[in-house]
Amino acid sequence: EVQLLESGGGLVQPGGSLRLSCAASGFTLSSYAMSWVRQGPGKGLEWVSVISGSGDSTNYADSVKGRFTISRDNSKNMLYLQMNSLRVEDTAVYYCAKDPKRVDPSSPFDYWGQGTLVTVSP
């Protein structure tokens, strides 16, 4: 059974940093691209970042480019999101989501974690 479990959320001040983790199980992580998707309070879904199965290709939403870094450790079945220079508008539930393929940007997200809440507030 595919399972994704996020952790690392919390309260941080504007300008601060936070590192999110996503523990994957039930599948071979290296075979699939992985993404982070966020949802602000009372708002819709916003794609944040994607990383290929091997980790050699990444992409980011314009809203986080230059501030967030996605990475993975396939040997540990872990996905990460390093968030720097955080802003109030980054407040959201952050989900990790799995692609059904190693590299295909037109793919859907076939499995989602339950999310971890990040609150950026003075």
Next chain:
Amino acid sequence: SYVLTQPPSVSVAPGQTARITCGGNNIGSESVHWYQQKSGQAPVLVVYDDSDRPSGIPERFSGSNSGNTATLTISRVEAGDEADYYCQVWDSNSDQRVFGGGTKLTVL
């Protein structure tokens, strides 16, 4: 960047058919995916590549995509279908994945 437009809300009586639209410039040339998100839960994929259903998703859920509009159709709506629904595509020009604003389905 590519914009996907969804109606904020759709209401339907139980047993009737709900249609949720997703508008975008020439969206018919894109692969559209649909997600259901119930209150307090993570999203669930219900339709992918315009009209395919993941295993475990009832046949009542179907999709179509042509021209400037993609549509998620839910037949014989049940109370348990009440949720927010999001469409999503890949914008090849910006190489970014894009979500629609979401539609709240209310079962009367």
